Amino acid sequence: LLAAPTVSTANSDLEKLTQNPANWASWGGDYAGTRYSKLSQINAQNVKNLQPAWSFSTGVLRGHEGGPLVVNGVLFVHTPFPNTVYAIDQKTQSVIWEFTPTMDADVTIPVMCCDTVNRGLAYGDGKIFLQQSDTVLTALDAKTGKRVWSVQNGDPKLGMTNTNAPIVVKDKVITGISGGEFGVRGFLAAYDIKTGQLAWKGYSMGPDKDTLIKPGKSTTWQDGKVTPLGPESSLATWKGDQWKIGGGTTWGWYSYDPKLNLVYYGSGNPSTWNPVQRPGDNKWSMSLWARDADTGEVKWVYQMTPHDEWDYDGINETVLVDQEIKGQMRKTIVHFDRNGVGYTLDRENGELLVAETFDKSVNWLTHVDMKSGRPQVVPEFSTEHNGEDVNTVGTCPAALGAKNQQPVSYSPQTGLFYISGNHLCMEYEPFEVSYTAGQPYVGATLNMMPAGADVLTGKKDGTTNLGQFTAWDAKTGKIVWSNKEQFSVWSGSVATAGGVVFYGTLEGYLKAVDAKTGKELYKFKTPSGIIGNVNTWEFEGKQYVGVLSGIGGWAGIGIAAGLDDGSDSTNTEGLGAVGAYRSLGSYTKLGGTLTVFALPN
């Protein structure tokens, strides 16, 4: 008898950690990305008594995305560039260790499209994994903060950067790449958790050997059924070599199903933003992916927005929950896309189950054809159809989507998803652009404005709010309730067994609402606008809720990068965000702070 090969137990370790609600050990709280906590000390009755327990300034300005990890009582806090990591002792609220990587700001910052954000850390195998802005993936000893290994994941000189949180799956750390606005060809990469060696790398586009699509075995949804892909399913949808600079980056969130051993995520916009320059479906940009965790091989892939004409990156998080759909229990994957559609698929095989808009102001499509799985595009809002140098007006949502990177939460108590939403429309004028390595490769001028329409009906109503917080039934594709917010909700929510959902606002409020009704139960104005995700954990018998504030991200780029020149709302800087969010500057200023909340003693 041979001894069984030693396989790292990081996976089961992490699973165990996430099963204890005292921890918040990965971005989603669990592998499924539900952002649900079994803690119920803070509940719908007593949350009105919530108060800040302590706070911690990170020493870094600009946008703070993601949220703190909590592993066995220790808090791990990250910052945007320069990506400092703090391990914090909750008892004394002091710093156990800190780590700041050496990075070249002059090379990296100019090629970060949408602020110098970082969406957080991963934990596994006694290590903290930091995906640095300059693409270096670094493993730190969780006890000491000493670097164990580092690996270069891309080249900032070619416009590659990173903003995503990695995830740990078994003996691998999985990460993606940013740079869709610089012609970067996206990929998902897995590195050995012990050594940092590359294990596999699957591109979003290119030959099958690059995408790790196995023709005849990997599937997609087509003709009303799960259909094996033919050879070179990506290359066939591109003209010439455009796929080499074709985008489809992978800067969002990754989830994992340990039973199916599949990793799930979405790919971003095809490059350039000028659709005329890239005829074809541009596969597999704008797609949902299921890959084998060990090999990267594609199990299935589904393109939500073929031949994108609006920058509706498909990278938003994928939540893995089992739901009864039309009388049948299904292992589903739920995804709220920037294009405004909430998708429910079977996560075993990619079968399309539900596809409905979660904001009825969305107008670029009439509906998703459930048989072909394709959106039915309204010609009026097709920037391809209208052509280069023509300003297509009134398209909803705006390029930053009906929802952007801010992850949803899911409560098994209510069976509902809680969506942090945007509510804007846009003008979009594509123009001819040529590629230069490391230079912006956008090819469109944008303007964004309030949707001015009802989320529930789509009826124009002259409202000026730029966002809302919406509860959604993913079994049926229906909005259950929706609360208006003055600005986009750029913060990921958390749902708890206390019947409460927490989220942050761009003005800086941490809010708690009733999970059933949406009724606002509590709010507190944190130091700066919130684009971080709210996490919750327990320490010494007490439930805590924590969130990073620090205005920035795409919505806050005007403040973060100092782009507001004092001109009016037609300022098209920041790809239209500066003008649209201009009034935000009256509500909040830069500054990274972790605020930790609890009930009074």
Place this chain on the structure above:
Amino acid sequence: LLAAPTVSTANSDLEKLTQNPANWASWGGDYAGTRYSKLSQINAQNVKNLQPAWSFSTGVLRGHEGGPLVVNGVLFVHTPFPNTVYAIDQKTQSVIWEFTPTMDADVTIPVMCCDTVNRGLAYGDGKIFLQQSDTVLTALDAKTGKRVWSVQNGDPKLGMTNTNAPIVVKDKVITGISGGEFGVRGFLAAYDIKTGQLAWKGYSMGPDKDTLIKPGKSTTWQDGKVTPLGPESSLATWKGDQWKIGGGTTWGWYSYDPKLNLVYYGSGNPSTWNPVQRPGDNKWSMSLWARDADTGEVKWVYQMTPHDEWDYDGINETVLVDQEIKGQMRKTIVHFDRNGVGYTLDRENGELLVAETFDKSVNWLTHVDMKSGRPQVVPEFSTEHNGEDVNTVGTCPAALGAKNQQPVSYSPQTGLFYISGNHLCMEYEPFEVSYTAGQPYVGATLNMMPAGADVLTGKKDGTTNLGQFTAWDAKTGKIVWSNKEQFSVWSGSVATAGGVVFYGTLEGYLKAVDAKTGKELYKFKTPSGIIGNVNTWEFEGKQYVGVLSGIGGWAGIGIAAGLDDGSDSTNTEGLGAVGAYRSLGSYTKLGGTLTVFALPN
């Protein structure tokens, strides 16, 4: 009949504003600088229930000194360099207007000795007065934030900067100058509140025409009595032209007695720090001053530390209260000097009444001779006596004083002063230095370490705390109680009619203690270390307590200026502060935030 000349009513306006405890309209809460509030909604019984009500990130890192002004419900918040001013609507916690001056960072920041701090704004005549770092004094319309006038108060190219809060007295704005470490000759200047025109300017040293000392009329304490000064009382105490680069800057706080029409303040260290290079008393560095508010003419002046050998700047605040001393009611001025002595004088004529050390570890003097008013220096700790290039060890306090800029508070309820204190000793090695305009002109190497001695007795006890919070009876010169703090208390306190005193700590805690006993009643960890002053006010029937956090200042210079190179506690950077406060980096990081506290609804 001629019409009476129009005199601005700013003075009486401001007096009225400060009499309403809903406002906090000047740095000291009132002209007397008591930092006492008549508000009592928050009291010693209920302060344990205090909680943050809202918070506001200023968008600026580095040290945040001073505190918010509150005038008729509007909050005015300032920042360190770049000296942004925010007017904030308390109801919506949003920004009504903001103003950021244009300054040359490359010229100004390098000549700021002790971080890029600013101690706050002044209000009067419907204007907000901002004393910019680059010495420009700017008047802003309090309603709109539009600049009304600006005036250049000094030249940064010669090492002049400003960090002080100005004060408004009648039709004038009064300000000082920083630069004692650059050979700047200090002065107090008064500018016309309407136009910014210079009204008068009184230097700390030089000919009588510069100091505005009137020989035979201006007085000092000498030979046990109030004595008129002879001609050229300053020049006589300097060798050659050294007085021209002689320091005596005025970077602290100014108070005013409307009945006596006198402005009070202290002057700083003589330049250089090497005493051997400037024989004589170096008058009037290190002195307390009383000047006529209309003309600047000196009423009286008293030198606390003749011929300074330790950098014991005399600029700390002067508090004007009436007290019964030895059975007689006196209009007193109370001042806690960096040199460790708490002084009580008659503020009408400068008569010395009390002079006792408020930290018994202080060892550089045996006592103040009450007849001559001179400290009796212990030769062992005389850096002049020990000479150039000799390291004088064990002198207490350290150069940053038994107390630095952080202003005390006074409660008429208890009759006590509340002192935010330092508790360090030092090594000090003077060396020959030559003057170059705009270059550091220090001439000493320093090392600082914990006093390791009891505040109440001075007995060596091996303690390592760097600070304490002390209650003091200025009628008798006695410590009433004293609480140890791990680090220096670099935050100004506020005393209230609720029987509570509030102060902040370098780790970032806002603390409330019982005014009578010093018992700690409440603490909350704000985002960053506190070197700001705690202020209190009322809005819509509710009492608020507010404080800026944002680590920095001299004590926090290691963090603020990134000077901690990872070496040990003997790091002499920051004139010894980097080594002494090294462990502070484990407790707090940079970041400017206003945190506003209140009782729950």
